Amino acid sequence: MSPASPLPLLIAVLVCGWVAALLVRSRQRARRRTPPDFTAMACTSTNDGIVVQTLDGIILWANPAYLRLMRLPMDRVVGRNPLSFCLPDADRMTRAQIAGFRYDPDDPAWRKLVVVRNRRSDGSLFWNQLNASFHLASDGRTLATLVCRDVSEQVEQDRILRDTTATLAHLATHDSLTGTANRAHLSTFVADRMALAPAIRPGLGLLHIDMDGFKAINDRHGHAAGDAALKHVARTIGHHLRPTDLLARVGGDEFVAVCTDVACDAELLGIGQTLCDAVRTPFRHDRMELALSVSVGAVRAGPDDADTDRLLQKSDFALYAVKRAGRGAVAVYDSALHAEAQSRDLFAAQLQHCIADGGLTFYMQPTVDLVTGHVRGFEALARWQHPTRGLLHPATFLPLARELNLLAGVDLAAIDAAADLHARLRATGHDGIRVSINGSHVLLSDRAHAERLPARLSARGLKPQDIHIELAERDVFGSVDPGAHRFMGISHLVGLGFNVLIDGFGAGYAGLLHVDRLAVAGFKVEKALIRHLAAAPACEKITAMLLQFGRDKDLYCTASGIETAEQAAIVRSLGGSVGQGNHFARAMPAEDVIGWLRARSSCQELRHTG
Known part of the structure; x- marks a missing residue:
């Protein structure tokens, strides 16, 4: 038997190669004619988590970023409502509540960004920013697309900024040692009330309070004792004022108490005497018992008092009268002190x-x-x-x-x-x-x-x-x-x-x-x-x-x-x-x-x- 001719086999190989080349070129032309699926590319490569849900919250599809965000595989996400696995323990919902959930495409609340606290599968908590939109699918169903972003860092930065702003605002209006208002806050407080018409202005009383012998405490017992004395006076006076009143530290050992709705000079004198008596109670510091007293000059705003400085000036006149008489008492600005004011003129x-x-x-x-x-x-x-x-x-x-x-x-x-x-x-x-x-x-x-x-x-x-x-x-x-x-x-x-x-x-x-x-x-x-x-x-x-x-x-x-x-x-x-x-x-x-x-x-x- 003669050997088979190789020609038919060669022809078959050539034909197969030609056909394969035609198929490759055909596929290449088809790819050139078909544009890339940019939507799929964006959904799979973005760092934002994306889920497609039914209106009752069941997940139909999730992108890789969402799976990384929740630290769950696809088979533990699809077919579930996120409310069943993403809420912190304190916010966990019952099965009935989850089953009753439903998106309302007409609710304007879903058109806003929402930031909620979520829980990952490992128990770690994070702040999740949600952005929902609604689309009509080819099968006629309305589906929800939820874009999720971990904004924990931004939320923490906002918290730090708020806390810092609040701290700076407090420092700007309060004395750092005693916690009382400072001079700026005092000026604002008094000016707001003095701005009212005299006929409707509430009775405003100022008590200019000066600590007696403060320098001696500093010199004898040290600055720590002096600071303790300041805190004691501020705390004691603050305890005897009403919530509507204000106490401010205006100098090294000086305070001003502003009392509202004071009916007469006698009432203001009584408030001042109460403060004097309260401060006299000794306090302990560093195993020592220290005794203090204060001198108080008081004035009640009259219809002709148009500004804060004038009130402070009058109270200072009254305080000077107390100091001249021996300290540890209260004096209210009156006609006698008014005569002294003339010498000031x-x-x-x-x-x-x-x-x-x-x-x-x-x-x-x-x-x-x-x-x-x-x-x-x-x-x-x-x-x-x-x-x-x-x-x-x-x-x-x-x-x-x-x-x-x-x-x-x-x-x-x-x-x-x-x-x-x-x-x-x-x-x-x-x-x-x-x-x-x-x-x-x-x-x-x-x-x-x-x-x-x-x-x-x-x-x-x-x-x-x-x-x-x-x-x-x-x-x-x-x-x-x-x-x-x-x-x-x-x-x-x-x-x-x-x-x-x-x-x-x-x-x-x-x-x-x-x-x-x-x-x-x-x-x-x-x-x-x-x-x-x-x-x-x-x-x-x-x-x-x-x-x-x-x-x-x-x-x-x-x-x-x-x-x-x-x-x-x-x-x-x-x-x-x-x-x-x-x-x-x-x-x-x-x-x-x-x-x-x-x-x-x-x-x-x-x-x-x-």
């Missing part, structure tokens, strides 16, 4: 003449580099050499000058004094030392007044850049409605060429966001924070936060009110670089500055030589 007239005649003088207090000890600048501080009362500090007369609208004259006197010192420093080779003044709120509201300052500097051969202007935080942010004109006033000063600093930053009127919006060159940390650095951890934390904020924003920061080496060391450890206060030098007459600098330089040289 005489004082006001004398102040008016002093400012008009250029009679103010200015003492200079240095700011010091906390690392090198070099003098960085001087601040011009107003003084009044009164004809009968001697040298008066600004706290004695500037509040009155403000009330009498005399602060513009103080600004002009301050800029003249600062310019004179700057010229003297420059003439003696101290070019790098800056000079600053305390500007008044008038500079923020009166553009024409602000523009007088550069002209006075120019007359002395100086530019606005040579002088820094410090504006009190309360003047920029402290009113009930500060308004945009205050911020525009700062921009105007900066536009004129001045470097502007916020003085008393951290007193509770401003937030960090406020300062970040302003074109200020820096700020001075509130003295009260520095004063309590060693004894109040909250003050240390706030100071550290403020200094860090200054470094982050490249702002010139000064810690003011440093009285001890311990405070200076703490500020330095917190990253502070510039300090000011009596620890370094008390304010001195301007004519003594150059001599003081020379003496200081000589002492430093001797120390280095030694």
